Amino acid sequence: MGVQPWDKEGNTLRSLKLNRPLDFAVVTDHAELFGETAICNSPDMEGYSAWQCKLYRKYPRAAFFMFNFKAGSRSGRLGFCGEDGSLCRDAGSGPWQAMQNAAEDAYDRSEHCEFTSFVGYEWTGLGAGDMANLHRNVIFRNASVPDQPLSFVDYPSAETLWSGLDKECLERQDGCDALIIPHNSNLSAGKMFSVADLDGNPVETGTRSKRQQYEPIVEVMQHKGSSECFFSTGQTEDELCAFEQLPYSRFAGKFFSLLQKSPKPTDGFLRDVLNNGLILEQDTGINPFQFGFIASTDTHIGAAGGVAEDNYLGHGGAGAPASETTMRGLPDDIEYNPGGLAVVWAEENSRDAIFSAMRRKETYGTSGPRMVVRFFAAKELDKDLCSSSNYVAEAYENGVPMGGVLPPLSDGSAPAFLVSAAMDSGTPASQGTPLQQIQIIKGWIDQKGNKRQKVHTVAGNPDNGASVDLKSCRREGDGYKQLCEVWKDPEFDASQRAYYYARVVENPSCRWSQYICAANRVDCSSSASIPAGLEACCADTHRPVIQERAWTSPIWYSPEGDN
Numbered sequence: 001m002g003v004q005p006w007d008k009e010g011n012t013l014r015s016l017k018l019n020r021p022l023d024f025a026v027v028t029d030h031a032e033l034f035g036e037t038a039i040c041n042s043p044d045m046e047g048y049s050a051w052q053c054k055l056y057r058k059y060p061r062a063a064f065f066m067f068n069f070k071a072g073s074r075s076g077r078l079g080f081c082g083e084d085g086s087l088c089r090d091a092g093s094g095p096w097q098a099m100q101n102a103a104e105d106a107y108d109r110s111e112h113c114e115f116t117s118f119v120g121y122e123w124t125g126l127g128a129g130d131m132a133n134l135h136r137n138v139i140f141r142n143a144s145v146p147d148q149p150l151s152f153v154d155y156p157s158a159e160t161l162w163s164g165l166d167k168e169c170l171e172r173q174d175g176c177d178a179l180i181i182p183h184n185s186n187l188s189a190g191k192m193f194s195v196a197d198l199d200g201n202p203v204e205t206g207t208r209s210k211r212q213q214y215e216p217i218v219e220v221m222q223h224k225g226s227s228e229c230f231f232s233t234g235q236t237e238d239e240l241c242a243f244e245q246l247p248y249s250r251f252a253g254k255f256f257s258l259l260q261k262s263p264k265p266t267d268g269f270l271r272d273v274l275n276n277g278l279i280l281e282q283d284t285g286i287n288p289f290q291f292g293f294i295a296s297t298d299t300h301i302g303a304a305g306g307v308a309e310d311n312y313l314g315h316g317g318a319g320a321p322a323s324e325t326t327m328r329g330l331p332d333d334i335e336y337n338p339g340g341l342a343v344v345w346a347e348e349n350s351r352d353a354i355f356s357a358m359r360r361k362e363t364y365g366t367s368g369p370r371m372v373v374r375f376f377a378a379k380e381l382d383k384d385l386c387s388s389s390n391y392v393a394e395a396y397e398n399g400v401p402m403g404g405v406l407p408p409l410s411d412g413s414a415p416a417f418l419v420s421a422a423m424d425s426g427t428p429a430s431q432g433t434p435l436q437q438i439q440i441i442k443g444w445i446d447q448k449g450n451k452r453q454k455v456h457t458v459a460g461n462p463d464n465g466a467s468v469d470l471k472s473c474r475r476e477g478d479g480y481k482q483l484c485e486v487w488k489d490p491e492f493d494a495s496q497r498a499y500y501y502a503r504v505v506e507n508p509s510c511r512w513s514q515y516i517c518a519a520n521r522v523d524c525s526s527s528a529s530i531p532a533g534l535e536a537c538c539a540d541t542h543r544p545v546i547q548e549r550a551w552t553s554p555i556w557y558s559p560e561g562d563n
Helices: 031-040 051-058 060-071 086-091 093-106 158-168 205-214 270-284 351-359 391-398 512-519
Strands: 002-006 012-015 024-027 116-123 136-140 178-182 217-222 292-295 341-344 363-366 372-378 416-422 435-445 451-460 482-488 498-506 549-552 555-557
Touching (some): 024 093, 031 051, 031 060, 031 086, 031 093, 031 116, 086 093, 158 205, 178 205, 205 270, 270 451, 341 351, 372 391, 372 498, 372 549, 372 555, 391 416, 416 498, 435 482, 451 482
Parallel strands (some): 024 116, 178 217, 217 292
Antiparallel strands (some): 002 012, 116 136, 136 178, 292 341, 341 363, 372 416, 435 498, 498 549, 498 555
């Protein structure tokens, strides 16, 4: 497919083709500006000649900031939308219908089930005063959708979005159903999962139940960093938490120095949020943060699935805008990454099956590779289950899969966890990277009410000596094609609430930026060897090596069982 930038004749100057097709995808454009951009691109529409539209057509980067700030400021729409905003709201019907039509055209309804497309959009919420990222992707089960997308302009809180979907979708009783995926919470300054309303008052129990209903899964990884866990030298033992961690805690921190605050553990990182959920369950009987995990790209150039480190074209949006300049240097800002992939365990490749899998949280995310990962828990599992040819069926029969809740245990036993992973086999042109290790991360609330976390390496070898040659990006050292283990928590306490999820880690490999730096023979000891546009190759913040990974949805344990 052709991707931006375009020449003066409208031809794309770059192209991208995936080595392997996707099974499913959804385009989630920003609903707040559907109508505004439609008007500014349509000479026959009222408002086309407004000064804001002239700015949009002549200086799109400046308009990007102005339009988005207005849409996220809770102060209504741009002036050319009319006093009640109806001009832009009505104009948004065209793009919304076009998105529905495109999803329908792409959906393979034949018996082959080769590709599933969903209808969806992005609700682009921002925190009041600090521009904290509250973005959420709204995904619909089928072609029955609201007449208009419910945007942040008209539904300026998560709570009003949920109640709006009740009215505009579920209560129609025509098959409309939706779920919401909180989007890169690492930039939310801790506000994505607030249990208070806009005035700071605690939300009611019923509102927490609504979150359970509408937000079963969250993004653990995407273009703008990882939201798994926080890392700081000397403060965090788990060094793998440093993976794709951004240096700022809110979206606006990238652009405005007054809002450029360093991240901290409570800024929306999911391990801390999961622990908060255990505390809320203990206090109220409801865990509103019993989330499953996926990953996504957040691409803004229409390149779904473009996650290959060795062929990254940038994702646009808040990163480096696609232009002829980016074609000569790094195609994106150095702190961003290609994003990840969402994986679901569904009975078939169809909207209903995939949607149901997301709702029951039988999902996992990867940072790009296509590892095959399983995670189960049960009261008892055969310690030799990994050697069985039918281990998956036996695990389903005896336990719960990722996203599930273990029944209470009161006989002094500890649950058994089965985790297995197969490396991404790659393609003939680009072979996959061997696995290094599997870890199970446990979070719990101790007897004193403190939030606790611990990482257990259960398979593989974190000290296997694998490395990568930074000049050629050739991977070196041994690893594993497959790993599997049945593990029991040696510190299990049946009276303590806990969650467990698996993290599968590959051997080291080159990051996208290093592939480009190495291909251009950048030598940071010689300034003459650094081509224009590649100065970031030698920045202190450049991370040349990464360890790609997968994160399963958690499995929970509660002394009272499933709530």
